[in-house]
Amino acid sequence: MPKFWVKTGSRLHLGQLDLNGSLGRLYGGLGLAIDQPQLELTADRENGLFIDSPESEKNRVMRIAQQYIEHYSLPGAKINILQSLPSHSGLGSGTQLALALGFALTRVYGLQPSLLELAGLTDREGSRSGIGVAGFEQGGFLVDGGKPATTREEMNLAETKFHVPPLLTRLPFPEEWSVILAIPNKEEKMFGTKEEKLFKAMSPMEEHISGRISRLLLLKLLPSLIERDLKHFGQAVTEIQEYLGDYFTPVQGGRFATAQGALVADYMLSQGAAGVGQSSWGPTVYGFTDQKNLGSLVEGTRNFMGNHGQVWLAQAVNRGADWGWR
Numbered sequence: 295m296p297k298f299w300v301k302t303g304s305r306l307h308l309g310q311l312d313l314n315g316s317l318g319r320l321y322g323g324l325g326l327a328i329d330q331p332q333l334e335l336t337a338d339r340e341n342g343l344f345i346d347s348p349e350s351e352k353n354r355v356m357r358i359a360q361q362y363i364e365h366y367s368l369p370g371a372k373i374n375i376l377q378s379l380p381s382h383s384g385l386g387s388g389t390q391l392a393l394a395l396g397f398a399l400t401r402v403y404g405l406q407p408s409l410l411e412l413a414g415l416t417d418r419e420g421s422r423s424g425i426g427v428a429g430f431e432q433g434g435f436l437v438d439g440g441k442p443a444t445t446r447e448e449m450n451l452a453e454t455k456f457h458v459p460p461l462l463t464r465l466p467f468p469e470e471w472s473v474i475l476a477i478p479n480k481e482e483k484m485f486g487t488k489e490e491k492l493f494k495a496m497s498p499m500e501e502h503i504s505g506r507i508s509r510l511l512l513l514k515l516l517p518s519l520i521e522r523d524l525k526h527f528g529q530a531v532t533e534i535q536e537y538l539g540d541y542f543t544p545v546q547g548g549r550f551a552t553a554q555g556a557l558v559a560d561y562m563l564s565q566g567a568a569g570v571g572q573s574s575w576g577p578t579v580y581g582f583t584d585q586k587n588l589g590s591l592v593e594g595t596r597n598f599m600g601n602h603g604q605v606w607l608a609q610a611v612n613r614g615a616d617w618g619w620r
Contacts, residue, residue, distance in 0.1 A: 325425035347375035384573035389426030424459035467610035528569025535571030551576035
């Protein structure tokens with residue numbers, strides 16, 4: 295029997311639009327599908343569940359695959375993880391892995407559930423973002439509309455209902471722009487239930503800050519993206535990230551989740567990066583640049599990071615995941 299193969303990249307989460315909620319919705323997000331690091335896997339039919347993967351990923355792969363196998367009453371599968379994404383690093387590894395596994399396991403048995411159905415089956419914490427799902431499906435630069443805001447009394451009920459934020463905007467990202475990723479070494483990472491509890495414990499963002507972020511997106515970032523104006527695109531990204539970093543300082547200790555992340559962001563700006571920020575809860579930090587400054591910025595960032603983390607060169611992906619039969 296042929297194997298079903300799926301390959302997808304990562305996603306950058308460039309920030310939330312509204313952490314106030316007074317308009318009846320929360321979060322909203324902007325993000326970008328990128329080609330590095332990559333997740334690649336194959337699945338074929340088998341009686342029982344057999345997983346060949348890096349040891350650090352095996353339990354997570356098994357847990358997700360078992361949910362699909364039980365829900366769709368499948369006899370089993372043989373899964374081979376050829377490449378894996380750094381987990382809990384702000385690159386959307388959980389959503390990409392869940393969707394890639396669900397897509398492969400169902401297709402190898404001739405089933406064709408929607409991506410929304412697959413995302414909902416494995417999202418017990420309500421964490422699947424519209425950015426992650428849309429990135430897997432179609433790539434590009436993405437803006438989602440967040441989730442309905444609820445009172446604390448309604449919170450427990452609301453969390454039992456799966457809701458992927460609606461996709462508001464999808465734009466192709468200029469191929470001549472590049473992204474440098476710096477992933478500092480960090481033992482403690484923010485994800486899942488811990489992340490959700492911190493969100494609930496924080497005071498609402500001041501309404502004028504949410505308004506400023508939304509205005510920056512609508513009247514600076516998006517027009518600059520369409521006009522291929524990297525300078526003003528980068529300025530908008532950086533300013534949005536500064537507002538969000540200030541908001542999250544009480545729980546992450548500063549504008550960035552790690553001291554090394556803050557240092558490398560400042561370094562990239564000093565060396566000509568157009569804009570910088572932290573993806574989701576980090577620790578991944580990113581910088582946008584053009585081809586003229588690319589080589590020196592990549593080399594300089596690698597030297598600056600040394601053995602304190604990893605540096606990747608990435609390009610935006612303006613299409614969905616690759617898949618097929620082998």
